[in-house]
Amino acid sequence: MNDSESDYEEELEAFLIWMKDAGYTAYTQKSYLADVREFLEGLNSKPLESVKKLHVVSYLTSVRERGVSDATRNRKHASINCLFKALIELELLSVNPAAGIKKSKTEKNREPVYLDEGDLQRFLSAIDGKYRSRNLAVFLLMSYMGLRVGEVHTLNLSDYNAERRLLRVFGKGRKWRNVPVPEDVAPYLEQAMKERLTPWRSKEESMFISQKGRRLSIRGIQGIAADTFGRFQNGVPEAHRRPYSSHKLRHSFATMLLRKGADLRTVQELLGHSSIQTTTVYTHITSREKEEAMARLQISMPMMEA
CATH class of the missing domain: 1.10.443.10 (Intergrase catalytic core)
Incomplete structure (x- = not known):
């Protein structure tokens, strides 16, 4: 466990319990936890109650600059949004700084690849x-x-x-x-x-x-x-x-x-x-x-x- 994980050990454990209780698949739990851990690592041990919308947007911007797709950026946003939603429901936090951030526009006109x-x-x-x-x-x-x-x-x-x-x-x-x-x-x-x-x-x-x-x-x-x-x-x-x-x-x-x-x-x-x-x-x-x-x-x- 790295430093950022030990700083947020209680929150990560609570998030996992919340996802299991909500019936998320093991695959989704793993993906969301990986995204959330990456986000928490960039917070430099900042307490979650003092995280602002700016910190979430800043992280999502850095993700985009790495060249990931709009869909991946949106999934990472969903993971972080879910973390704060879980912590609010479990009464560990009272504000969700990831709420209200716009999704990236995925390529609407791109035709899905399919087989005839x-x-x-x-x-x-x-x-x-x-x-x-x-x-x-x-x-x-x-x-x-x-x-x-x-x-x-x-x-x-x-x-x-x-x-x-x-x-x-x-x-x-x-x-x-x-x-x-x-x-x-x-x-x-x-x-x-x-x-x-x-x-x-x-x-x-x-x-x-x-x-x-x-x-x-x-x-x-x-x-x-x-x-x-x-x-x-x-x-x-x-x-x-x-x-x-x-x-x-x-x-x-x-x-x-x-x-x-x-x-x-x-x-x-x-x-x-x-x-x-x-x-x-x-x-x-x-x-x-x-x-x-x-x-x-x-x-x-x-x-x-x-």
Whole structure:
């Protein structure tokens, strides 16, 4: 433990207890604690009750100057905001200096990277190896049901209702949602559950088990995705490879639904977005679709003069 951590030992412990009680995943707890520790290190042992908005903004500015993305800067702000919120709720502080600071504007017009249906088929065909049925089920849940990596990680066997073909998903904001399992996906999910690896602990409820007999971790899923995307892009020159990751499968699901005419509100519900604004990022239109739309116009023009 370094000096800054020993200065704020009570606050860090309280923050961790608060996050556990609020149901934050182990992954989020770890990320938030790392951000908060970095912030506290720069305070030079200043008591938290004398931290002002200026100190938080100054830290966030230094983070931006290091070249991190707007999304990472916003996450670090969320971590610090959460720390002060927790300490106020636990009656260790009375003011939140991180409240009211504006988020960085992320690139609104940047199109999410996604795979079209043909690419998705090729990606799923690139899944191989000893644990193929498990990995195939994991990626089908993401690409044809829109689950986040963390949501796949937290799935338990009891979350699947085979009779109603429904999956109960524990999502962001600690909200549950029911996602219908497509008819074509159900047999793959059921096969993966039937061939589930023997867990290390007999009472392990996790739907997906790692080679070590534990719940398949978020890192584990991301690693399997990276390997599969590597095979999927095999033969593509390095300069032309796209920055695919497991989360891009969720982007692909949302894009496919909207292109097939699903309304935005339904897609929002299926993805588990708390705000419809988040869902609108998937309404990107390709040049080909613009051209096709324009070609449908019936234009009656006056005669051109000779």
